[in-house]
Amino acid sequence: MTQKLWTTQEVAEELCKRRNINSDYGLAKFLGVDAGTVGGWRKGFRVMSDEHAATLAPLIGEDPGWLALCLAVERVKLDNLAEKMRDVLLAAPNRVALVALGFSLGFAPYLSRFGIA
Numbered sequence: 862m863t864q865k866l867w868t869t870q871e872v873a874e875e876l877c878k879r880r881n882i883n884s885d886y887g888l889a890k891f892l893g894v895d896a897g898t899v900g901g902w903r904k905g906f907r908v909m910s911d912e913h914a915a916t917l918a919p920l921i922g923e924d925p926g927w928l929a930l931c932l933a934v935e936r937v938k939l940d941n942l943a944e945k946m947r948d949v950l951l952a953a954p955n956r957v958a959l960v961a962l963g964f965s966l967g968f969a970p971y972l973s974r975f976g977i978a
Contacts, residue, residue, distance in 0.1 A: 866947055867923065867931040869909040873902045875921045892917075908935050 865871075873888060882888045885903060889896040892913070901907030909917070911929050918925040930950060937943040 864927060864951075865923075866934070866950060867928055868905070868935055869902045869907065869932060870905050872909060872914070872917055872921060872928070873899065876917055879921060908932055 876882070876891075877888055880891060882891060885899040886896045888903075889899040892899070894913075898907065902909055909932055911932070914928045914932050915925045918928040934943055934946045934950065937946060
Protein backbone atom coordinates (compact mmCIF):
# COMPACT_ATOMS: atom_id res chain seq x y z
CA MET A 862 0.00 0.00 0.00
CA THR A 863 1.36 3.40 -0.97
CA GLN A 864 1.12 6.14 1.59
CA LYS A 865 0.10 9.67 0.74
CA LEU A 866 2.87 12.26 0.57
CA TRP A 867 1.33 15.17 2.44
CA THR A 868 2.01 18.87 1.95
CA THR A 869 1.30 21.54 4.53
CA GLN A 870 -1.52 22.82 2.35
CA GLU A 871 -3.14 19.37 2.22
CA VAL A 872 -2.83 18.88 5.98
CA ALA A 873 -4.56 22.22 6.64
CA GLU A 874 -7.31 21.46 4.14
CA GLU A 875 -7.88 17.95 5.49
CA LEU A 876 -8.13 19.26 9.03
CA CYS A 877 -10.65 21.89 7.92
CA LYS A 878 -12.68 19.22 6.17
CA ARG A 879 -12.67 16.84 9.14
CA ARG A 880 -13.47 19.58 11.67
CA ASN A 881 -15.93 21.47 9.44
CA ILE A 882 -13.83 24.64 9.59
CA ASN A 883 -14.55 27.11 6.81
CA SER A 884 -11.91 29.83 7.17
CA ASP A 885 -8.27 30.50 7.95
CA TYR A 886 -9.44 32.39 11.02
CA GLY A 887 -11.47 29.38 12.21
CA LEU A 888 -8.52 27.04 11.75
CA ALA A 889 -6.18 29.51 13.47
CA LYS A 890 -8.56 29.79 16.40
CA PHE A 891 -8.87 25.99 16.65
CA LEU A 892 -5.06 25.60 16.64
CA GLY A 893 -4.26 28.64 18.75
CA VAL A 894 -2.06 30.25 16.09
CA ASP A 895 -2.11 33.46 14.11
CA ALA A 896 -4.43 33.60 11.09
CA GLY A 897 -1.46 34.76 8.98
CA THR A 898 0.34 31.52 9.79
CA VAL A 899 -2.61 29.47 8.61
CA GLY A 900 -2.98 31.67 5.53
CA GLY A 901 0.65 30.98 4.67
CA TRP A 902 0.08 27.24 5.04
CA ARG A 903 -3.04 27.20 2.91
CA LYS A 904 -1.51 29.34 0.16
CA GLY A 905 1.63 27.22 0.07
CA PHE A 906 3.98 29.99 1.26
CA ARG A 907 4.96 28.36 4.56
CA VAL A 908 5.72 24.83 5.71
CA MET A 909 4.14 23.66 8.93
CA SER A 910 6.48 23.21 11.91
CA ASP A 911 7.28 19.74 13.19
CA GLU A 912 5.51 20.61 16.44
CA HIS A 913 2.29 21.43 14.60
CA ALA A 914 2.69 18.32 12.45
CA ALA A 915 3.01 16.15 15.57
CA THR A 916 -0.15 17.66 17.02
CA LEU A 917 -2.19 17.55 13.83
CA ALA A 918 -1.17 14.13 12.47
CA PRO A 919 -3.56 12.16 14.71
CA LEU A 920 -6.37 14.59 13.91
CA ILE A 921 -6.11 13.68 10.22
CA GLY A 922 -5.49 9.99 10.85
CA GLU A 923 -1.80 10.05 10.00
CA ASP A 924 1.37 8.85 11.68
CA PRO A 925 3.39 11.78 13.12
CA GLY A 926 6.69 10.34 11.91
CA TRP A 927 5.42 9.92 8.37
CA LEU A 928 4.00 13.44 8.34
CA ALA A 929 7.32 14.83 9.64
CA LEU A 930 9.18 13.13 6.78
CA CYS A 931 6.67 14.45 4.23
CA LEU A 932 7.08 18.00 5.51
CA ALA A 933 10.88 17.62 5.56
CA VAL A 934 10.69 16.85 1.85
CA GLU A 935 8.51 19.92 1.38
CA ARG A 936 11.20 22.07 3.04
CA VAL A 937 13.88 20.98 0.55
CA LYS A 938 14.55 23.81 -1.87
CA LEU A 939 16.32 21.82 -4.58
CA ASP A 940 13.67 20.29 -6.83
CA ASN A 941 15.92 17.46 -7.95
CA LEU A 942 16.67 16.42 -4.36
CA ALA A 943 13.04 16.75 -3.28
CA GLU A 944 11.97 14.54 -6.19
CA LYS A 945 14.52 11.88 -5.24
CA MET A 946 13.38 12.01 -1.61
CA ARG A 947 9.75 11.57 -2.68
CA ASP A 948 10.72 8.57 -4.81
CA VAL A 949 12.52 6.93 -1.88
CA LEU A 950 9.65 7.57 0.51
CA LEU A 951 7.13 6.08 -1.89
CA ALA A 952 9.32 3.06 -2.65
CA ALA A 953 10.19 2.28 0.97
CA PRO A 954 8.67 -1.12 1.81
CA ASN A 955 8.39 -0.42 5.53
CA ARG A 956 8.94 2.02 8.36
CA VAL A 957 12.46 0.70 9.02
CA ALA A 958 13.53 1.97 5.61
CA LEU A 959 11.93 5.34 6.34
CA VAL A 960 13.69 5.67 9.67
CA ALA A 961 16.99 4.78 7.96
CA LEU A 962 16.29 7.47 5.35
CA GLY A 963 15.50 9.96 8.08
CA PHE A 964 18.77 9.25 9.87
CA SER A 965 20.77 9.45 6.65
CA LEU A 966 19.27 12.86 5.91
CA GLY A 967 19.97 14.18 9.40
CA PHE A 968 16.41 14.03 10.69
CA ALA A 969 17.29 12.09 13.86
CA PRO A 970 16.16 14.92 16.18
CA TYR A 971 12.76 14.98 14.44
CA LEU A 972 12.32 11.24 14.43
CA SER A 973 13.21 10.86 18.09
CA ARG A 974 10.83 13.70 18.95
CA PHE A 975 8.02 11.59 17.52
CA GLY A 976 9.15 8.41 19.25
CA ILE A 977 10.14 6.47 16.16
CA ALA A 978 13.89 6.38 16.57
